[in-house]
Every structure is written in C-alpha cells, then in structure tokens.
Amino acid sequence: MVLKVYGNPASPCTRTVTMVCKELNLPYEVVVIDFTKGEHKLPEYIKKQPFGQIPYIDDDGFVLYESRAIARYLASKYANADTAILYPSDFQGRALVEQAASIEAFNFYPSVYGAVSERIFKPAFRGQPTDETRLQEHLSALNPKLDAYDKILDTQKYLTGDNFTLADLFHIAYSALLEQAGLGSLFESRPNVARWWKDIAARESWLAVKDAA
Ligand SMILES: N[C@@H](CCC(=O)N[C@@H](CS)C(=O)NCC(=O)O)C(=O)O
Known part of the structure; x- marks a missing residue:
C-alpha cells in the first residue's frame, strides 16, 4: 500500500514530510485534510492525531504523527545507498x-x-x-x-x-x-x-x- 500522508499540501509541516518523500524517491499520496473546515479536529481524526494537528502518516497500517519523527522514520526505513546520508x-x-x-x-x-x-x-x-x-x-x-x-x-x-x-x-x-x-x-x-x-x-x-x- 502506498504511503498515505494525512495533511494539507499548503501546510509547512506537511511539506516537511512530503519533501522527505521526494528526497527518498518514495511514492506517497496526500489525503487532504481541510483545516479551514476543521477536519483536523473531528473525532475520527483525533483518534489518529490526539493533538488535532496535521500531518500524520499511515504506512501500511503503521500510524505516526509529528513531522520530524515521521521524517526520521521514513529516512531510517526507506533510505538506499544514495540517500542514507540524509540520516x-x-x-x-x-x-x-x-x-x-x-x-x-x-x-x-x-x-x-x-x-x-x-x-x-x-x-x-x-x-x-x-x-x-x-x-x-x-x-x-x-x-x-x-x-x-x-x-x-x-x-x-x-x-x-x-x-x-x-x-x-x-x-x-x-x-x-x-x-x-x-x-x-x-x-x-x-x-x-x-x-x-x-x-x-x-x-x-x-x-x-x-x-x-
Ligand atoms: N509538531 C507538530 C506541529 C504540527 C502543526 O503545528 N501543524 C499545523 C499545520 S503546519 C496545524 O495542524 N495547525 C492547526 C492546529 O494546531 O490546530 C509537527 O511537526 O507535526
């Protein structure tokens, strides 16, 4: 299953995560959370990100939030010989x-x-x-x-x-x-x-x- 990034392409924290995906040549799909409509405060969202903030990721069932933690996880799991230097x-x-x-x-x-x-x-x-x-x-x-x-x-x-x-x-x-x-x-x-x-x-x-x- 392709990595899902629950966030918003206009948000800096989402961009930090999608930038890491680009650095790693890792395919991903952004599931857009419309924060102008408060979608990040809905109960089903809070179940995944208890602070009601974007982004979080779903990597084949593994859910993780906090953009810097996500970056470290992705760079640890998906780096190859060319990209290992990132982390x-x-x-x-x-x-x-x-x-x-x-x-x-x-x-x-x-x-x-x-x-x-x-x-x-x-x-x-x-x-x-x-x-x-x-x-x-x-x-x-x-x-x-x-x-x-x-x-x-x-x-x-x-x-x-x-x-x-x-x-x-x-x-x-x-x-x-x-x-x-x-x-x-x-x-x-x-x-x-x-x-x-x-x-x-x-x-x-x-x-x-x-x-x-
Ligand atoms: N430390 C968190 C911060 C996340 C964060 O502040 N996200 C902003 C968008 S960039 C947000 O969801 N703001 C709405 C809110 O806090 O209610 C991370 O790096 O993931």
Missing part, C-alpha cells in the same frame, strides 16, 4: 544530525513560528492584527541564534558538515514563510546563513512541494 546510521554521524535538529527545534523554530504567526497566520487565518511588540520579541530572540548559525556555517557547508541532512531540511518550510513574511533580511544580512539558505531553498524536493496548495 546517517553511524553513531557520530547521527549524533551530529540530532545536535543540529535540536538547534532547529529549540533555537530556531519557536521564534520563527512566533514571528510568522504574527505576520502571516494571525492576520490571514485568525482575523487578528499583528502584535508588533510580540513580533519584536520573537525577532530579538532569533537574532543572536542566527549569529550562532552564521558562525557554524562559516566553516562548513551544512549544519552537520559537508552533507545536506534532515537537520537542514527541517529548516526549509518555515524559513520560506519567514521570507514570505518580509523578514528575509534576517538571512540576507548574514553571509554564511544567506549562502546556506540559497543552497537549501534550491533543493529539488523543496521546489517540488513548495507551491502545492
């Missing part, structure tokens, strides 16, 4: 990916999500204005983190070294939203971050899913 299986290679994935989850995503919420999600989906004070708080938190990214990327091409891995991929969907929110100068003002973002934003896997709606 290396040797102890040190994997530890470096986990280190950079933790940076994304704890130093990057919270502020980026907050900023994107203020600039895009609140006005577009919640009928609320941007709270400029909160936006500035998110940007103040993010700026020193991005300075550290710029230092890391001064001596290596990607966050774990010479190769693109899941840790880089985890940044893509929300970084694109940051640009869309008019905050691209956060990247452009840092030469190494700018070079890294230009590189990862040109991945075929991202180009394949980024405009799906």
